[in-house]
Amino acid sequence: MYRYDEFDHAFMAERVAQFSRQVERRISGEMTEDQFKPLRLMNGLYLQLHAYMLRVNVPYGCLSSKQLRGLADIARKYDRDYGHFTTRQNIQYNWIKLEDMPQLLSDLAEIEMHGIQSSGNCIRNVTSDQFAGTSADELEDPRVYCEIIRQWSTLHPEFSYLPRKFKIAVTGAPKDRAAVALHDIGLRMHKNEAGDTGFEVIVGGGQGRTPVIGKTICEWLEPEYVLSYLEAILRVYNLWGRRDNMYKARIKILVNATGIDEFRRQVEEEFEAIKASPLALDPTEVERINEYFAAPAYETLEDTDLSDQAAANPAFAAWLTSNTAKHKVSGYTIVNLSLKSPNQPPGDLGAGQMDAVADLADEYSFGELRVSHRQNLVFTDVKQQDLFALWEKLSQLDLATANINRATDMIACPGLDYCALANARSIPISERITKRFSDIDRLHGLGEMSINISGCMNACGHHHVGNIGILGVEKKGQEFYQFTLGGSSAEDASLGDRTGPGFSTDEVVDAVDRILNTYVEQRDDEEETFLETYRRVGMVPFKEALYGAN
Amino acid sequence: MPHMVIANTLKDGRVVFLAENGDWVSAIAEGALAQSDNAAEQLLADGKQAEANDVIIDPQLIEVNDTEHGRHPAAYREYIRAYGPSVRQDDPVKD
Numbered sequence: 220m221y222r223y224d225e226f227d228h229a230f231m232a233e234r235v236a237q238f239s240r241q242v243e244r245r246i247s248g249e250m251t252e253d254q255f256k257p258l259r260l261m262n263g264l265y266l267q268l269h270a271y272m273l274r275v276n277v278p279y280g281c282l283s284s285k286q287l288r289g290l291a292d293i294a295r296k297y298d299r300d301y302g303h304f305t306t307r308q309n310i311q312y313n314w315i316k317l318e319d320m321p322q323l324l325s326d327l328a329e330i331e332m333h334g335i336q337s338s339g340n341c342i343r344n345v346t347s348d349q350f351a352g353t354s355a356d357e358l359e360d361p362r363v364y365c366e367i368i369r370q371w372s373t374l375h376p377e378f379s380y381l382p383r384k385f386k387i388a389v390t391g392a393p394k395d396r397a398a399v400a401l402h403d404i405g406l407r408m409h410k411n412e413a414g415d416t417g418f419e420v421i422v423g424g425g426q427g428r429t430p431v432i433g434k435t436i437c438e439w440l441e442p443e444y445v446l447s448y449l450e451a452i453l454r455v456y457n458l459w460g461r462r463d464n465m466y467k468a469r470i471k472i473l474v475n476a477t478g479i480d481e482f483r484r485q486v487e488e489e490f491e492a493i494k495a496s497p498l499a500l501d502p503t504e505v506e507r508i509n510e511y512f513a514a515p516a517y518e519t520l521e522d523t524d525l526s527d528q529a530a531a532n533p534a535f536a537a538w539l540t541s542n543t544a545k546h547k548v549s550g551y552t553i554v555n556l557s558l559k560s561p562n563q564p565p566g567d568l569g570a571g572q573m574d575a576v577a578d579l580a581d582e583y584s585f586g587e588l589r590v591s592h593r594q595n596l597v598f599t600d601v602k603q604q605d606l607f608a609l610w611e612k613l614s615q616l617d618l619a620t621a622n623i624n625r626a627t628d629m630i631a632c633p634g635l636d637y638c639a640l641a642n643a644r645s646i647p648i649s650e651r652i653t654k655r656f657s658d659i660d661r662l663h664g665l666g667e668m669s670i671n672i673s674g675c676m677n678a679c680g681h682h683h684v685g686n687i688g689i690l691g692v693e694k695k696g697q698e699f700y701q702f703t704l705g706g707s708s709a710e711d712a713s714l715g716d717r718t719g720p721g722f723s724t725d726e727v728v729d730a731v732d733r734i735l736n737t738y739v740e741q742r743d744d745e746e747e748t749f750l751e752t753y754r755r756v757g758m759v760p761f762k763e764a765l766y767g768a769n
Numbered sequence: 770m771p772h773m774v775i776a777n778t779l780k781d782g783r784v785v786f787l788a789e790n791g792d793w794v795s796a797i798a799e800g801a802l803a804q805s806d807n808a809a810e811q812l813l814a815d816g817k818q819a820e821a822n823d824v825i826i827d828p829q830l831i832e833v834n835d836t837e838h839g840r841h842p843a844a845y846r847e848y849i850r851a852y853g854p855s856v857r858q859d860d861p862v863k864d
Contacts, residue, residue, distance in 0.1 A: 245778060248823040266826065270782035270848050315780035564856055577802075635846060636854035644849075646856045696844060 220283055220587060221366045221511050223331040228671060230374075231328040233571030234335060238262050239321035246318060261341075263334020264309045264320065267639050271315040274337040275327060276385065279347040279389070280308035280590040281364040284577035287588065289330030291573035297323050298330055304558060304566040306630055307386070308346050309337060313637050332567045335373070340381045340468075342372035342453075348396045349591035350553055352512055353599040355545040358408045358416050361391035363556025378453050382460030382470035385453070386425075398592060398708035400424045403470045404452060407710075411439045418445060422452060422482070423474030424712075426678035431471040432442055432712050434479045436486060442505075442742070444490075447498040451489035455482065515585040515600055520550025523603035535610050535658050537621040538662040543606070552603050554584075556613060556745075557620040557628065558763045561653045564646045565631040566594030566615050575616050583609050593630055595623065609643035618657040624667045626715055626735065627653040630681045634691060635698075641674035644724075648672055649729045656735075665735055668749040671706075684708035687734060688715040689727070700727040702734070705753045716758055718765055726737045730765055737764040770832045771802045772809040775850060776825035785825060787816050787846045793825055797840050797851045802833065813842060819829040 221230075237256070239528030263274040276291070282290075290310060297319045298312040305311055327333055333449065336343060345368045352360040368387060372378065378385070389403040400407025405421035417439045424433025456470045459477070474482050526697065529536035535630050541575070544553040547734040556576065558564050568576070575765055580588045583605050584598035591597055596618075601609060613619035621627045631636065635647030649672055653758075656662050675692075682688035688703035700722050703715025722730045735749075737760050742752045753761070774787040777854040785793035786800030794800055802810035809830055817830030842848045849855060 252779075252820075252826055266777060266782055267848070268786055268855065318780045375809070424781075567857075635849055636856050641846075644855060646854075650856065698845065721823075766858075 220279055221369070224419055228332070231331075231333060234333070235321070235328055237322045238324060242317060242320050246663040257339070259317075260338040261335065262320075262324070263337035264317075265314070265338065267313065267637050268635075269634075269637065270280070270313065271317055272637070273312045273315045273320075273323070273334055274305070275310050275312070275332055275334050276337050276344040277309050277332075277590050278369055279345055279351070279362055280592075281362065282588050282590065284586045285581040286330045286332060287573050287577040287580070288330070289326065291570040291577070293323060293326055293572040294661075296326070296664055297683065301573055302332040302566065302570075302572045303564070303568050303633065304590050304594050304596070306592050306594060306632075306679060307337075307344055308349070308592055309344055310590070311633075313633070316642070324639075340383050340385075341377065341379055342381075342385045342387065344591060345369055345372070346386070346402075348390045348392055348740070349559070349589040349595075349597045350396060350544060350599060351391060351513070351589075353546055353548075353553055354392055355553075357392040357547065358410065359391050360509075360512055361389040361406075361408060362512045363505060364390050364406065364418075364442065366508050366511060367446065367505070371449070371498075378457065378485075380442060381453070381457055382462045382745065383465065383470075385456075385470070387449070392470050393710060395708070395710040395712070396591070398681070398684065398712070400712035401426055401430075401681075401708055403431070404449060405433050406445070409439070414599045415441075417441050420448060420452075423471040423479075425469055425471045426481055426681060426683050427469070428466065428676040428678075429469075429471065430678065430683040430714050431475065432714065433471075434474065435625075436479065436483050441501075443500050444494055444498075446500060447494045447496065448486075448490055450493060450498055451486045454489050455485045485598070509625065514548075514607065515587075517548050517551065517600070518602070520548075520602060520604070522549050523606075525603065525606060528607050533609075534614075534621065534659070535607060536612055537663055538608070538619055540663065541591075541621045541625055542619070542623045546600070548600075550603055552601050552606060552607070554598040554601045555611065555623040556588075556598065556618045557622055558595050558618070559628050560617045560620045561623055561627075561650065561657050563692075565629050565649050565653075568596075572616055572618065575612075575617070577610060579609065587636075593624075593628060595628070621659055622662060625662050625667055626656050626665050626670055627662060628669070629653065629684070630669070630671040632673050632680035634672075634680075638674060639680075640677055641691070643674045643700065645672045645680055645691060648689065648724070648727055650698065652731055653726050655732065664745070665739070666745065666748050667706075669706075670731070677691070681708060683714050684712065685715065686748075686753070687731065689731075690721075692721060698724050700724070700730075702730065702765070705750065707750055718758065718762055720766070733764040734761055737761050771804050771835055772787050772812065772830045773797070773800045773802060773842075774812050774828050775831050775842075775847060776816060776820070776828040778825055781822055782826075786851075786863075787812060787819070787828070791815065791819075793819070797842075802835060802840075803830075
């Protein structure tokens with residue numbers, strides 16, 4: 220885990236005191252809403268439909284059991300006994316009172332957490348692979364660079380008022396679980412011809428109303444210069460990014476308008492000027508930070524044969540298939556905790572569940588856990604011999620739905636049930652889809668896929684990159700849902716193609732059913748995934764299924 | 770269609786409606802109904818005064834269907850604001 224140092228503690232104490240005074244001044248009327256709004260946003264506090272919403276950063280998705288218990292306490296004390304994990308690996312609380320904020324921030328600081336830079340036109344929480352440091356396919360642990368970027372970007376004086384928000388993602392594995400091509404900057408670790416590890420730097424990706432797959436600006440960057448290169452990109456963006464129109468202010472618009480070659484030229488020119496500055500990483504400092512992420516005390520274990528237990532328990536077998544992933548250390552497994560049960564909104568976790576998960580993290584995974592951008596939790600270091608016992612306990616907590624990377628593992632934004640920007644509801648649609656496809660045999664028979672839903676074109680639910688994307692729109696006061704097919708946020712990133720006119724709330728789940736039945740009819744065999752089938756056969760059969768042959 | 774003024778309170782962000790006596794109330798049925806454009810304008814002006822006095826934030830006029838079956842905002846967005854999320858309805862409300 221990353222650790223707060225004395226600078227973090229001192230800074231947080233100052234910020235809590237500062238924001239507490241600002242809240243007092245706002246409530247007393249000394250400060251207007253126009254004056255206060257940018258200050259509350261800088262601390263992650265939004266005003267949504269029903270109440271204030273607080274977004275708390277979970278740095279690159281890493282949490283300790285102690286922090287999760289603290290988050291549970293906050294849910295109980297200041298909210299309605301639950302929190303919502305987001306696609307930025309953060310947690311949001313939906314029912315916060317402004318007058319509670321000073322004490323709440325103080326409580327958060329106790330567990331070394333805060334909401335600073337979780338909003339506003341600044342560099343947001345850096346995100347990463349939820350399996351970082353443990354997955355079998357990883358080149359190197361990306362968390363050390365995430366932490367270096369976190370420290371560099373926190374209160375960076377030059378980048379506190381960017382043209383628009385700025386999101387960075389880092390992955391150390393060839394299988395992209397962090398959607399790096401959909402970020403303002405994505406860093407993808409790979410080896411060059413000499414066998415040295417470096418970063419492919421991808422720039423100008425994003426979703427929202429203008430979705431763009433990022434472009435490679437640097438094929439291979441020495442890790443030593445990661446901050447110099449990021450700073451060079453940010454400087455060019457800060458200089459030329461549009462500030463006259465918020466819808467054209469993201470770096471993706473600048474890169475498209477400038478052209479990637481010219482944009483690269485400008486960045487390289489800046490990079491050469493600052494490359495040898497103190498931004499170049501000192502190997503000693505990198506090693507010091509790397510020690511934050513030292514591997515836990517793994518035991519020397521052989522892989523465990525679970526075939527008897529799996530044969531006797533089909534539900535356990537299904538869970539093993541979909542909810543576990545290969546660990547780099549023999550005898551250990553990565554376990555995904557599904558927050559996509561039919562009984563709870565996607566990404567939500569109750570305070571009691573948080574406490575129980577924290578206890579299980581202590582018992583089974585060295586007291587740590589992760590948040591994934593698909594709004595699930597992960598125990599990264601579980602002994603295979605403990606898997607059956609853990610599955611039983613997770614089942615009791617309703618956190619063992621065997622649906623990771625399956626149709627019901629839906630990304631869903633809060634939608635019109637909570638969000639002031641939304642045009643349509645997301646959560647009830649995802650709940651109905653989850654219930655429709657809850658039969659485990661059918662669900663697993665459909666293979667790996669992603670269905671993502673957003674309640675407006677801001678695309679917080681990543682609908683553009685869902686294999687099946689659903690976009691909620693409002694038409695004459697009614698909610699309608701448009702489909703896109705063929706999106707992907709993985710290493711083969713692509714944007715989905717729109718099928719045609721939208722469907723009413725009553726029709727949308729049946730429409731999903733028709734899309735999935737068409738896939739089953741069209742696929743070559745059960746090994747061919749939805750995305751592979753769509754890319755092979757194209758839109759026509761799906762369109763016919765949705766709208767008829769004419 | 771009659772209008773009401775909806776807003777969020779400053780201190781806790783909760784959804785409230787402007788009542789005849791100038792209070793801000795949580796129950797939509799207790800809020801003031803403006804039956805004419807002039808009355809709606811006056812109601813909104815009262816709301817903006819309360820905003821200036823740092824009681825509430827962002828007062829807005831909304832259209833409301835007022836029938837024997839109850840009082841329902843015409844726009845679904847405002848319906849959800851008035852009656853709460855359409856999900857998690859069994860959750861405890863701690864106010």
